[in-house]
Amino acid sequence: MCASRQSARPFIRDRVEVADLSAYEDFHAHQLASLPGVATVTSYVTLKTLSADPV
Template identity: 80%
Template sequence: MDAVDRSILAVLEQDGRISNADLAARVGLSPSPCLRRVRRLEETGVIRGYRALVDPAAVGRGLRVFAGVRLLRHTRDVVTAFEQAVTALPEVTHTHHITGNFDYLLQVEVADLTAYEDFHAHRLADLPGVAAVTSYVTMKTLPAQSL
C-alpha cells in the first residue's frame, strides 16, 4: 500500500459514493488506474464494504450508551451463550470482547434514558452469564479522523 492507496482510502472514508472520475481527480490519477486500485483494495479486503451512515436520532436511537459487561465465569458454554444472546439484541450496535476490567464493551443505541433503563433492567442484565454491567452515557461524539 502506497501514498496513493492511502489517499484513495481517505477520500472514500469521507464519501463512499464519490464517482470514480471525481475520486481519480482528487488523488491525482486518471480514471482507469484509479478504478484498478479501488478494485484491488476491495479484492484484498482492505475495503470491506460501503454503507450509509444513518442519523441515530432520526430512527429513534438518540441515546448512545457504552456498557461494560463482566461475566460470572469464562467457560466456553457461558461465553457462547452470552455472545449468541447479545448479538441478537437490536439495541446493541457493536460488541467488543476486550481485556481489562470488563469482558465485553457494548455500544447500545436507544431512544432515551428511560428506554435504556428498561433495556438494562429487562434485557441486558438478564443475558446468560452476566455478573455486572457498568454503563457510560455518551454526552457528545466527536468526528473520527481519516487514515
C-alpha cells in the same frame, strides 16, 4: 475509535443506541442484566459526540 484492554477477567464491550434514557433503563434492567452469565454491567453515557468535520 474505541480501544479496550482486557484484564484478568473476561469482558465484552458493546455499544447500544436507544431512543432516550428511559428506554436504556428498560433495556438494561429487563434485557441486558438478565442474560445468563452476566454478573455485572457497567454503563457510560455519551454526553456529546465529537466530529472531525467543521460545523
